[in-house]
Amino acid sequence: MENKRFTCIALLVILLVVVLLYGGYFDVKGNAFDKRKVSSVVQNYLSSNYKNEEFKLDKIEYSYDKYVVNVQSSTNRFKEFNITVDDEFGDRILKDEYKENSKQIELAAKVSSYINNEIEPNIKESIPQFSRIDIEMLEKGNSYDSVDALLQEVQNGENDVLGKINIILKGKNITEKSFLSMILSLKGNEVLNKYSKNFIIAFYYYPKYANVELQASNILSYPYYSVELLENSSLWNYNDLEDKAVNWKINFRYVPELVGVLFILISIVLVKKLEHYNNI
Structure with a gap:
C-alpha cells in the first residue's frame, strides 16, 4: 500500500510539472482560441477603417499580454504593417502602424x-x-x-x-x-x-x-x-x-523543448526504478 501511495504521489508531481511547463509555454506563445478571437477583432477593425483597401492577416504573435498581428496588402505583398491588440481589456486596438505612418x-x-x-x-x-x-x-x-x-x-x-x-x-x-x-x-x-x-x-x-x-x-x-x-x-x-554562414540545423533553438522532454523521460525512469526497488 505504501509503495502504491509513493508511486501515485510521484506521478502526480510529474503531471503537475508537465502542466506548469506547458501552461507557461502556451502563455508565452498564446493559444489558438484567443488568436481566432483577435483575428476577428482585427478583421472587423480593418473593414471599418480601410474600406477601400484590400488587406489580409498574416501571422499573429503573442508578446507580454498583447497580440501583434501582421497585416499585408492583397495587391502589394511588400505593403505590410502591424496592429497591436490588448489581450487583457476587451481586445482593444492599442496601435495601428499604418494609421500612424x-x-x-x-x-x-x-x-x-x-x-x-x-x-x-x-x-x-x-x-x-x-x-x-x-x-x-x-x-x-x-x-x-x-x-x-x-x-x-x-x-x-x-x-x-x-x-x-x-x-x-x-x-x-x-x-x-x-x-x-x-x-x-x-x-x-x-x-x-x-x-x-x-x-x-x-x-x-x-x-x-x-x-x-x-x-x-x-x-x-x-x-x-x-x-x-x-x-x-x-x-x-x-x-x-x-x-x-549559420548552420541552423545544429544550433540551440531546440534546447528548451529537449530539456522538457528529457526531464519527463528521466522522471518516468526514476519512478519505475523506485517501484522496482520497493517491490523487492
Whole structure:
C-alpha cells in the first residue's frame, strides 16, 4: 500500500510539472482560441477603417499580454504593417502602424516592389531553388518624400545601409556547400551588385516543405542554413561566405523543448526504478 501511495504521489508531481511547463509555454506563445478571437477583432477593425483597401492577416504573435498581428496588402505583398491588440481589456486596438505612418509604409512598399521586380529575374535565372524575396526598409529611408528620390540614392550607393534584402531558397537535400556555391554564382551580378552597396543581402535555405519562415512560435519554421552579407557582391568569395554562414540545423533553438522532454523521460525512469526497488 505504501509503495502504491509513493508511486501515485510521484506521478502526480510529474503531471503537475508537465502542466506548469506547458501552461507557461502556451502563455508565452498564446493559444489558438484567443488568436481566432483577435483575428476577428482585427478583421472587423480593418473593414471599418480601410474600406477601400484590400488587406489580409498574416501571422499573429503573442508578446507580454498583447497580440501583434501582421497585416499585408492583397495587391502589394511588400505593403505590410502591424496592429497591436490588448489581450487583457476587451481586445482593444492599442496601435495601428499604418494609421500612424501610412506615407512611409506606402513609400517602402513601392520601393521594395521595384527592387524585387528588378532582382528576381536575375536570381531565378541562376538558382532554380529560388522561392521569393522579402525586403525590409530600415529607418534611414524615412526622410525621403518620393520613390524616385529614394531609389536614386540607393542605386548610386551614396548612403549607409537603407534596408535588408532576404533571398529565400527552398529545395530538397541541399548541403551547406551547395547552398554557398549557389550564392557565389551571383557574384558580380550587375543588378544585385547595385543594391548590395546599400542593403544587407541575406540568403536563407529552407526545406521544400516549409510553409512559413522564421516564425517565433514555430521552431519548424527556421531555415537549415543562412548567411548575411554587408558588402559589394563583386567582393564575395567562398571562404568569406563559409565564415559568415549559420548552420541552423545544429544550433540551440531546440534546447528548451529537449530539456522538457528529457526531464519527463528521466522522471518516468526514476519512478519505475523506485517501484522496482520497493517491490523487492
